[in-house]
Amino acid sequence: MARYPKPVEGSWTEHYPGLGTEPISYEDSISPDFYELEREAIFKRAWLKVGRVEQIPRTGSFFTKDISAAKTSLIMVRDGDDVRAFHNVCRHRGNKLVWQDYPQVEISGTTRQFTCKYHGWRFGLDGACTFAQQEGEFFDLDRADYGLVPVHCEVFAGFIFVNLAKEPTQSLREFLGPMILGMEGYPFHEMTDRYAFRVECRANWKVFSDAFMEFYHAPVVHLGNYYPPTLRPTINQMGYEAPHYQLDGPHGLVTTAGGLHREWEMPPENVKASDLATRSGLFGPWDQPDLGELPPGINPGKINPWGLSSFQFFPNFAILVWQAGWYNTHQFWPTSHNTVVFEGDVYSLPAKTASERVGREVAAATFKEYSLQDANTLEATQLGLEAGVVDRFPLNDQEVLVRNFHKVVGDWVADHQRSRMKG
């Protein structure tokens, strides 16, 4: 018996025609050939989030981002009100333009211009080539022909996105669509206290993303984190149901119900002593900031009490907005068909006191404990899939976003192959 009402079709999955209900293949997550197709069809065509505007606060502030799936590195730089993106490649002889000490490591900083470490060519913040070493030695060289290669770059709610296509088929806002755009107005720009985490894992990028699209695994993978331990069998038996799922184009949303975060209303013996002492826990600080009225798009299912909304941006980014007044992000950057860099960030309003800072520390520390459990489990999943002994995997209604995600990936790859054949 469902705890929450389902759409009239009887399930979230059947509410979206075309998803089907049959078991799915995970060949897309173990095939090196399929990954090669994804690189072209997805990572060189979709809008990819690469950072936030706060990372480049003034003219000349920049950061680099290496996108292994697209075999390139990018420079994002602020020039006045503009945020620009370029391929991180010197136009003289192809040297990676911006790096320090280690060519494979991303960096950030502030500069007036970019100078190549190889032969000293220089480029302005607008990408124009401003200096060629011993220019007179070249043959009919017009520096105007040798600016940095620009990349389409647009900003949504302070998140910087790039698109590596020569001509993207959609603007960023068209690509994001109304469900994601509904987040606009949330005070992301005020949440500048940031805890950032990173690890490279041995799992396909989609296998990794899958675990962050459903909470069906939570009462199993994370069972040991529930308190008190005597409640764990009940939690495990109850399983997990979300009150609201939504799809919009390639993107997905899952909302959880609230209530559990209200630890201060629970019998103290059911609350961890450290939570009582710090007035914070898994769901964040108990003393919540007043963010004013949130945009209705943050909770489009109008779930009351509301817990969190997890917005899944195709292809590799997610924002989780928590009822307690903070948010975190996940991003999954493939480095091969079975390895991925997992980036997790926790953001909140700047702490004004030590107590507030400790409350955020509890949330950030908890995020790490949970993420470790996910990451290790997903390496095990990859091993199981690569055994190749099973080719049909059943997905339930709580895994509707997983089902949609693999379908969209397949559709984008097929679509790209068709357009290449035509071309």
Place this chain on the structure above:
Amino acid sequence: MLPTEFADLEPFAERWSLATEAERWEQRMSTPMDDMQAFYDASLPRIEEALAYCDKFPLDDLPDDAVHLLRLVYSFVLVSFPIELWRQPYPPDTKGTSFDRYVEPLP
């Protein structure tokens, strides 16, 4: 290292008053559970007073001893998970991976 009011926690300061999460995590992984339990038991009844003490100062202008105390509270948070939940330093079934914090607000 700590304010005189917290002299009872001084024996734990050298090991646990660490500036970054990376150092605190390393300490958690290499400390026997009994030692962690002793630190947890001594700290738990003092956390609220420690926070009240630190809150008397602007967060961006804490005296050194208050910074040391705040770092001790961060370590308390980090050891609370093994002590309260798992009775082991790692979350269950996570030894094969890591998740490194490389940006955090200071102090």
